[in-house]
Amino acid sequence: MKQKYSRRVIFAAAEFMRSVNDEFEGGLESEQVDAMFDAFDPALKKQLFMEMLMGNVGSKIGITRVNSNDPVQKIQAIKEVRGLTGLGLKEAKDLVEASDYKVMMIEGTFDAQSVSKFSAALLPTGYKVV
Numbered sequence: 001m002k003q004k005y006s007r008r009v010i011f012a013a014a015e016f017m018r019s020v021n022d023e024f025e026g027g028l029e030s031e032q033v034d035a036m037f038d039a040f041d042p043a044l045k046k047q048l049f050m051e052m053l054m055g056n057v058g059s060k061i062g063i064t065r066v067n068s069n070d071p072v073q074k075i076q077a078i079k080e081v082r083g084l085t086g087l088g089l090k091e092a093k094d095l096v097e098a099s100d101y102k103v104m105m106i107e108g109t110f111d112a113q114s115v116s117k118f119s120a121a122l123l124p125t126g127y128k129v130v
Contacts (some may be wrong), residue, residue, distance in 0.1 A: 005044050007111070010051050013044060052103040054112075061115055062103040063096075063122065070098075072126030080125065084110065084118045096127070103130055
């Protein structure tokens with residue numbers, strides 16, 4: 001019987017790979033990546049690989065202000081950040097306000113469709129995904 005894993009499991013496996021890679025200063029060597037993939041169930045390995053190829057396994061995204069001279073809709077931007085990330089009001093507000101001055105990174109397991117919707121919703125507020 002062919003096993004189909006949930007998106008949550010796929011994202012967790014991808015996040016595990018990223019976390020291990022972040023632990024090493026130069027990143028993982030190809031042999032280490034192969035060994036980690038070999039530890040996964042073959043069906044999970046295939047599904048994870050296919051999701052990665054299709055761009056459906058997300059990672060960090062950044063937001064920043066489009067133009068410092070243009071007016072922004074911070075309240076709407078905060079709502080969009082909260083909707084994507086599940087952050088609390090204070091955390092989302094701090095993130096949006098800090099993105100006025102530099103690119104702020106949001107960590108999570110965002111699929112390509114969610115990032116695309118978020119980017120489209122965020123742009124009219126005066127902020128953009130980078």
